[in-house]
Amino acid sequence: MRPLIGIAGKELKDYFVSPIAYIVISVFLLVTGWIFFTTFFLFNQADMRNFFNLLPMTFSFVIPAVTMRLFSEELSVGSLETLLTLPVRFSDVVMGKFVAAVLFTAAILAPTLAYPVVISLLGDLDWGPVVGGYAGALLLGASFCAIGLLASALTRNQIIAFILGAVICFSLTVIDKMLFFFPDSLLGVIAYLGAGTHFENIAKGVIDSRDLLYFFSVTFIGLYAATLAMQER
Numbered sequence: 001m002r003p004l005i006g007i008a009g010k011e012l013k014d015y016f017v018s019p020i021a022y023i024v025i026s027v028f029l030l031v032t033g034w035i036f037f038t039t040f041f042l043f044n045q046a047d048m049r050n051f052f053n054l055l056p057m058t059f060s061f062v063i064p065a066v067t068m069r070l071f072s073e074e075l076s077v078g079s080l081e082t083l084l085t086l087p088v089r090f091s092d093v094v095m096g097k098f099v100a101a102v103l104f105t106a107a108i109l110a111p112t113l114a115y116p117v118v119i120s121l122l123g124d125l126d127w128g129p130v131v132g133g134y135a136g137a138l139l140l141g142a143s144f145c146a147i148g149l150l151a152s153a154l155t156r157n158q159i160i161a162f163i164l165g166a167v168i169c170f171s172l173t174v175i176d177k178m179l180f181f182f183p184d185s186l187l188g189v190i191a192y193l194g195a196g197t198h199f200e201n202i203a204k205g206v207i208d209s210r211d212l213l214y215f216f217s218v219t220f221i222g223l224y225a226a227t228l229a230m231q232e233r
Helices: 002-016 019-043 049-067 069-077 079-084 090-122 127-153 158-177 184-193 195-203 209-232
Strands: none
Touching (some): 002 090, 019 090, 049 090, 049 158, 069 090, 069 127, 069 158, 090 127, 127 195, 127 209, 158 184, 195 209
8 A cells, every 4th residue: 555655646746746737727727617607607507517517528638638648758768667676566556646647636626616616605506416516527537547547558658648548538428429320239338338428417416326337447447457558568
């Protein structure tokens, strides 16, 4: 456990000493804040529905930008070999970087907690879906972090890692919106693969074991595949 915590702490520190972290946070807050409050005053409804509706699409590009350097940078500069000379396991390295990415994702979301506070001052806000929405956002963020970590483990180039992670995350976000392209026999499977539907269910305050299983499965598969990729290298 100690190596995992040490790696997570180092990676989290590296995030906040890099200007890229603040650029990502600023862009995320500007985009989500502008889109959300524009539609909020348009519909004049005291809820966070529009914010959570656009979150999967935003995360599919923001989180790969957060995770693209985690392994690609190590492979590019050759520091991974030095890291592995320490008494750590591959799983410690992968989990440490994953924990750091999830904590940074939580840090990105933290300033948006001001949104429901402001809305509650303007109207009667139902806090149940808000709590469910943020819980779903963390689960969605964790699963996308695992995918981004896998993409970063597959290449030395950070740009390629970003593109690969973004393509996978974006595909999972929109695939359940494109069911008309698939034969009827596959609709059930394709619909289940879509991250958007599972996130929307939790964001409504509905906790279903199938949705939790989906996010845990995607996270596990991403981390396990990343570990295998690093072992092969």
